[in-house]
Amino acid sequence: xxxxxFYLIVDSAAWIERxxxxxxxxxxxxxxxxxxxxxxxxxxxxxxxxxxxxxxLIVNDYWRTAIEEGCDFVHLGQEDLAAxxxxxxxxxxxxxxxxxxxxxxxxxxxxxxxxxxALGPIYPTVLKQMKWAPQGLxxxxxxxxxxxxxxxxxxGGLNPDRLDGVFEAGADSAAVVTDITLNADPExxxxxxxxxxxxxx
Ligand SMILES: Cc1ncc(COP(=O)(O)OP(=O)(O)O)c(N)n1
Ligand SMILES: Cc1ncsc1CCOP(=O)(O)O
Ligand SMILES: [Mg+2]
Numbered sequence: 068x069x070x071x072x073f074y075l076i077v078d079s080a081a082w083i084e085r086x087x088x089x090x091x092x093x094x095x096x097x098x099x100x101x102x103x104x105x106x107x108x109x110x111x112x113x114x115x116x117x118x119x120x121x122x123x124l125i126v127n128d129y130w131r132t133a134i135e136e137g138c139d140f141v142h143l144g145q146e147d148l149a150a151x152x153x154x155x156x157x158x159x160x161x162x163x164x165x166x167x168x169x170x171x172x173x174x175x176x177x178x179x180x181x182x183x184x185a186l187g188p189i190y191p192t193v194l195k196q197m198k199w200a201p202q203g204l205x206x207x208x209x210x211x212x213x214x215x216x217x218x219x220x221x222x223g224g225l226n227p228d229r230l231d232g233v234f235e236a237g238a239d240s241a242a243v244v245t246d247i248t249l250n251a252d253p254e255x256x257x258x259x260x261x262x263x264x265x266x267x268x
Contacts, residue, residue, distance in 0.1 A: 068162070068182050070218045071123070072234065072267040073260050074242040080112035082248065086257050087122045093240065095142055097127040110136045125164060134159045142185070145172050153179060164220065168199040173213060181217065185242065186210045188223025189233060194244050197223075204236040211237030227256075227263045234267045 071093040077083060078097055087094055096113045098106055110132055117124040125140040126133035130151055133141050142164040143151055156163060164183045165176040176184050190201050201223065211219050221238035226246040233241050243260065250256040 068218055070183055070220065070240040072240050072264040074220060074222075074240045075247060075257070075260075076127075076222075076242055076244045077248060080109045080116065083113045083116050083124075086247070086253065087116055087120050089254060089257050090261050091120075091122055091257065093123045093125070095125040095127055095242070097142075097244075098129070103132075107132055107136065110138065114138055130156055130161070134161065140164070140182075142166070145175060148175070148179060167210070168197075168202075173210070177214065177217070183218040183220050183240070184210070184214045185220040185222050186238075187221070187242075189221050190224025190229065192223045192245070193249075204232050207233060207236035207238050227259050230260075230263050230267075 073091065074093045075086060075091050076095040076097050083094055083096065094117065096110060098109055106129060110126055113124055114136055123140060124138055125142050126138050127142045128147055130141040130143065139160065140162040141156065144166040148165060162182040164185060165179060165181045166185050167173045167176050168187065186202060186207060188197055188199065188201055189207065207221055218239040219237060220240045220242050221233040222242035225233065225241050225243050230241055247253050247256050
């Protein structure tokens with residue numbers, strides 16, 4: 068499948084309301100440590116905003132709530148996948164993205180026949196502690212070769228200056244969290260990402 072080259076990841080519906088109207092076409096709602104009611108409300112709100120703006124919403128981790136709320140795309144890590152009911156996800160017609168960090172995880176991901184495979188961290192990330200060293204650009208090219216025709220998402224430490232490198236190496240989409248959400252001007256940075264990814268659209 069064709070993914071937008073700019074893949075924004077945020078942790079609340081409020082961020083989605085703030086940034087999606089600027090022209091973001093692919094966004095992940097990545098919520099951690101919230102109660103079930105809040106989670107459901109956030110997913111519902113995010114789904115509504117994305118529908119209005121023609122933006123593809125991807126729900127991280129919470130595939131059951133995503134199905135119940137009428138969402139159509141989920142992202143799962145390897146542990147999430149091991150605990151998930153893949154048949155239920157596919158039966159519900161959801162598209163699926165999977166994380167990978169090494170060759171074994173890549174085998175597992177390909178076997179699940181996802182709609183995209185994410186590789187990370189490409190560069191050091193401040194978002195969360197990771198046990199994997201930065202993968203680098205050559206690993207993107209290797210992954211692209213192995214996953215095609217499945218779409219490849221690059222993630223981890225990305226910023227506008229690093230985008231040409233990841234796309235030239237073979238990524239179809241570049242995912243970002245802190246370069247935008249911790250930026251002094253998230254709106255301006257989002258516009259910069261949209262501009263910088265235009266040639267790859
Ligand atoms: C696009 C994308 N890639 C990787 C991840 C990480 O997923 P996971 O390994 O399950 O870790 P958490 O994000 O759930 O902490 C992602 N969310 N999105
Ligand atoms: C969730 C995740 N998986 C691999 S790197 C990463 C974090 C990406 O965040 P940032 O864009 O802030 O480095
Ligand atoms: Mg997860």
